[in-house]
Amino acid sequence: MLQLYNEEPIAIFMNNRRRIKIDFCNVRMELKMCQFFQFSNYLFMKSRKINQDTDQVNLHLVQKNLSIIISLNHFLQLLHGVQVVVSNIKGNVIISE
Numbered sequence: 001m002l003q004l005y006n007e008e009p010i011a012i013f014m015n016n017r018r019r020i021k022i023d024f025c026n027v028r029m030e031l032k033m034c035q036f037f038q039f040s041n042y043l044f045m046k047s048r049k050i051n052q053d054t055d056q057v058n059l060h061l062v063q064k065n066l067s068i069i070i071s072l073n074h075f076l077q078l079l080h081g082v083q084v085v086v087s088n089i090k091g092n093v094i095i096s097e
Helices: 033-047 072-087
Strands: 002-007 010-014 020-024 027-031 056-061 066-071
Touching: 002 072, 010 072, 020 033, 020 072, 027 033, 033 072, 056 072, 066 072
Parallel strands: none
Antiparallel strands: 002 010, 010 020, 020 027, 056 066
16 A cells, blocks of 8 residues: 555555545545545635634535534645645656655
């Protein structure tokens, strides 16, 4: 498993089936590359709705209609981790530094 991002409490890996695995706030997700990009867009759109009064973010995850509320700090860490990984992907290939 290739570790793409690991900053507590967020960990992002790519397994040998070329799926992205995300662990955050007691939630584990395994996404195909296209689903990962959709998740990235979803987080970005959620981030645009954050204002000075926001202290928690409600995420609706499709599988099993899971709805979780995470702190603003954890949301921003998740968003940053996903953006870092997306920035290192070119044509469905991870770019090594």
